[in-house]
Amino acid sequence: GQNIDQPTEMTATEGAIVQINCTYQTSGFNGLFWYQQHAGEAPTFLSYNVLDGLEEKGRFSSFLSRSKGYSYLLLKELQMKDSASYLCAVRGGDYGQNFVFGPGTRLSVLP
């Protein structure tokens, strides 16, 4: 089976750092992807990892441990506009062709 878990909701303060965790069990693995989705909008790509370790892109970083089935998204210097849902997705399937999404983590950034 395929299972991806994330916390349902998180709250943080403007200017702070927040870490959103994701654990997964999937058939096949061809990368771990993070998307941001504002209410009423389409998901937009943030970051991905295919090898273990940390990938940094400006205020956003993503970490992967394939042996533990674990990833996190780190958001630094939080801004009000970062209030959104963050979706963890694994590209897997028998031929590495499908994206399986977690339930998403709704982040609220407070002033």
Next chain:
Amino acid sequence: NAGVTQTPKFRILKIGQSMTLQCTQDMNHNYMYWYRQDPGMGLKLIYYSVGAGITDKGEVPNGYNVSRSTTEDFPLRLELAAPSQTSVYFCASSPSNTEAFFGQGTRLTVV
């Protein structure tokens, strides 16, 4: 660049009616996907395609059909609309080894 284009953006259907959700991409991606997203939930895969002429079922295919006659187009057909199909539908495309790109979504209500 247009990217992934979905039409219509909004639609209200009566129970038992049929409709086709259109999706086209201009990035020459082989992989295309249809997802549905219910309020406050993650994305569920309905159908996917790995190339023209090839389609396969995802996690929640019942009540839907697809075709992929060209690389660009991947329409989703609802034959007998039911209230349980009220959702937001996202089409996405991807090259073989990187992220998926999403259309802006179709908000469908079945009454």
